[in-house]
Amino acid sequence: MxxxxxxxxxxxxxxxxxxxxxxxxxxxxxxxxxxxxxxxxxxxxxxxxxxxxxxxxxxxxxxxxxxxxxxxxxxxxxxxxxxxxxxxxxxxxxxxxxxxxxQQNTFLKVSKEWFAIKQDDITANHATDIWRSLELHIFPNLNNTPVTAITAPKVIEILKPIEARGNLETVKRLIQRLNEIMDFATNYGLVTANPLTGIKSAFKKPKKANMATLQPNELPELINAIDNASIKHTTRFLIEWQLHTMTRPSEAAGTRWDEIDLEAKVWTIPPARMKKRRKHRIPLTEQTIALLEKMKPISGSREFVFPSDRDPLKPCNNQTVNMALKRMGFEGWLVSHGLRSLASTTLNEQSFEADLIEAALAHVDSNQVRSAYNRTDYLERRIPMMEWWSNHIVTARKSIQ
The missing domain is CATH 3.30.160.390 (Integrase, DNA-binding domain)
Known part of the structure; x- marks a missing residue:
């Protein structure tokens, strides 16, 4: 029993x-x-x-x-x-x-894994900007949260105060970055679906604003301001270098001596430093070579043409020109990126070929098929255009003397 x-x-x-x-x-x-x-x-x-x-x-x-x-x-x-x-x-x-x-696949851990891949496709400065924005706005709230616990309401709650402060562009960029991270988590099987795909509809859209720049006829005023500004030689020459070469702020500030070929009169920026990750060659004019000669006594023995004041082993900050323009009275009127727009508008008004101007600006054709086949940078054909632009800047300086 x-x-x-x-x-x-x-x-x-x-x-x-x-x-x-x-x-x-x-x-x-x-x-x-x-x-x-x-x-x-x-x-x-x-x-x-x-x-x-x-x-x-x-x-x-x-x-x-x-x-x-x-x-x-x-x-x-x-x-x-x-x-x-x-x-x-x-x-x-x-x-x-x-x-x-x-528990191990926290948002911070997954973000680091995503970033390790992401940073290979962008410039070092852009990578720094991305990671800083996450450290400032996202990680303090989601640092140790498992990606499986990330929800749209939770993220919206984090971003709403940023929107309330009027930082709509910041919100837009953060939403884009958060979605990339969660897409990464989805593709690796850490979550079944990205819960943040539609959160941008919960926020106001930033109003598109044109880049602050000058009109072509205002170039003499800019040159006069540069010549008479109470700024360091390195900053003055950096502004002129960026203006003559039509490069982006980070590309100009990070110029290295080993990128310069004075014999061939070409400055070659490697893909790692370019926004579109393509090598960019720039013909050097008489005026840009003169700027390099002025910088040689200052930085000729160093790695960077325009070294930082605080640490000469590092380049100038990519905001150096922006800050100088503000001190010169151009706040709300001109930003450093606007120097490219000034050059583009002027060259288009002078009827230079659009392809040459776009190549000088290192723009990638929006037509992906055309871009895939059109690999030329028109270097030889751009030389006369770059010489005209440098001479035009000299003419603008003479007009105010």
Missing amino acids: AKITTRLSDKEIKAAKPRNKEYILSDGGGLRIRIKPNGSKLWLFNYTHPKKRKRTNLGLGKYPDLSLANARRIALDSKALIAQGIDPQENKKRQQQEHEAI
Whole structure:
């Protein structure tokens, strides 16, 4: 006749006292509680392995942290697994591993993995800007959050205060970056779908504003301001270098001596420093070579043509020209990137070929098929245009003397 086990009660478990040796109280159905000499009470589920057909124990937890009712529920769940041929102990290990994987794949960890790939396709300055924006606005709130716990409402709540301050462009860029990170997590199977795909509709759209620049007839005023400004030689020559070469602020500020070929009269910017990750060659004119000659006594023995004041081993900050233009009275009127627009407008008005102007600006054709086949940079044909532009700047200076 089968032995009938009397079910345990909380009162009985609480009253169970430790002995010299551990002993077991049974609740029936394989559920047991082990009373240890030190007084701890541990739940066990004793069962026959569904495949090995051997008796084994599954530790469930400590009493009273795990109540009698919850221990019985886990025992019933374990029996259901055994009925399906699943070992509850192996199932528990798998669940723990999955939980650990979820906890380990925090937003910060996944962001670092995404960024390691992303930064290979962008310039160093752009990469720095991306990571700083995440450190400033996102990581303080989502640093240790598992990517599986990222939700649209949670992210919207983080971004709303930034929108309230009027920083709509910042919100727009952050949304783009957050979506890239979550797309990365989706593609690697860390989440089933990107929950942030539609969050941009929760925010105001930034109004498009034209880049602050000058009209071609205002070039003499700019030259006059540069000549009479109370600024360091390095900053003055950097402004002129950027104006003559039509380069982006970061490209001009980061100019290296080893990129300059004075014999061939060409400045070659490597792909790693270009926005579109394509090598960019710029014909050097008489005026740009003269600027380099002026910089040689200052930085000729260093790596960068325009070294930083604070640390000569580093280049000038890409905001150096912007700050100088503000001090010269051009705030709201001209930004450093606008020097390119000034050159472009002037050259277009002079009817230079559009392809030559676009090549000088290192723009990539928006027509992807045409861009894929058109790999020429028109270097030789750009020489007369660059010489005209440099001479035009000299003429503007003479007109105010």
